[in-house]
Amino acid sequence: MTVVPMVMKRIVLIAVSLILVFTFTSQVCADTYYNGFLYTYQSNSYMMVPARGVFQSMGADVKWYGDTQTVEITKDSLKIALKIDSTNAIVNRKAKDMPVPAIIKDGSTFLPLRFLAELLGDNEVKWDGNTQTAAIPFNNGYIYVKAVDYSLDATSFTQKVDGVVVTGVRIPYNSPYKPAVVLANNQIGTTQSLYDMAKYYNADVAINGTFFSAYDGNPVPWNTIIKDGKVVHVVNVGSVFGFTADGRVKMDKLKISIAGGTNGSYSWPNNWYAYGFNHTPSANSVYIFTSELIME
Structure with missing residues (x-):
């Protein structure tokens, strides 16, 4: 399944780390x-x-x-x-x-x-x-x-949540929309406007998908992200929500363990583990970095 962090932040239109887009294109998985x-x-x-x-x-x-x-x-x-x-x-x-x-x-x-x-x-x-x-x-x-019913369309709405006015998008279950995780500039650690990301991917609907430092510091996201079935960021903090290939929604705690070994052994002293994946490192911790990350 594809997993993105819970959306519980104010919408930022000028600096976006990750968004969730909905288009008419289906995702390709094992099935x-x-x-x-x-x-x-x-x-x-x-x-x-x-x-x-x-x-x-x-x-x-x-x-x-x-x-x-x-x-x-x-x-x-x-x-x-x-x-x-x-x-x-x-x-x-x-x-x-x-x-x-x-x-x-x-x-x-x-x-x-x-x-x-x-x-x-x-x-x-x-x-x-x-x-x-x-x-x-x-x-x-x-x-x-x-x-699916091609007559069903996404609709926007505005309502108050705990005294804060928020704008949302309602997508009928049997509509032809499919979700996809999209990274700013197709990289972690960069920013791009929500409008430009949606336009580039020809999305009909786009929402922010994670917490990140929008205006200062390194804009690396704070939550776990799986894109196209591939883990691209791990922090193991907070809840996540995701979509199965057939459109069902799941929400839960998700903890991803990163461990390995050397010389064919996974026992001490050959075993090792990493705390994070493509995330800004902290002191005395091991991190793994891939080509999806850009750090300034």
Whole structure:
């Protein structure tokens, strides 16, 4: 899961160490997750899946030809050609009908899950009606596509919390937004405006994600940060909240231990541990630093 510190600081717009952004882009983990949607066609409902995302996750080459509005998918000996707004597909030079036309939504091509299931075998693709999620097996894992409601949008609100007026963003659970942890200038120890960070990553929503020294001292964050499944900062102070790949929210205490050994032994006198990771060191403590850190 991706973890960011609890947001309990006043918003700082001119010096930002880390933000949490929400876009329509899914995160890729051990299992891959994408957004799809339910589409009504001729009085029937069909699950639509993103062609590029799903097939590229399978290692296929996906090409788009704008002049003919055609998608071409190639994987080993399999070759598929799809035309937007058409139910006709060509699979290995043979015509094959789809139950629903391929369509474009938010700049991406979607095709019916049933068509994909027929290509892979009807017993291979699983559908969970309770969560409205399709599970497509691949390489001992799954490619998950969840039906979301593209009509649901994020909304902002203002309210008082303990006498302080705060502005928040409300994102419906079944909306297509996905969170991502973003570092200022893609480095720890630098600052960048919230506006510039959101613009650079084409985010629809952005919030500050951690405490840091905004105006004096070294702007290294004060909390633990995991970005794209990789630990980039460890302090082990306070609570953290994070998002699983399928969009569930978790909040808890998180303690990350950093330990090692030498000469194949993890016992005294060969064992060692580090207190922090990419954090400004204090006296008589061991720290580990990686390329994610910039210290002035």
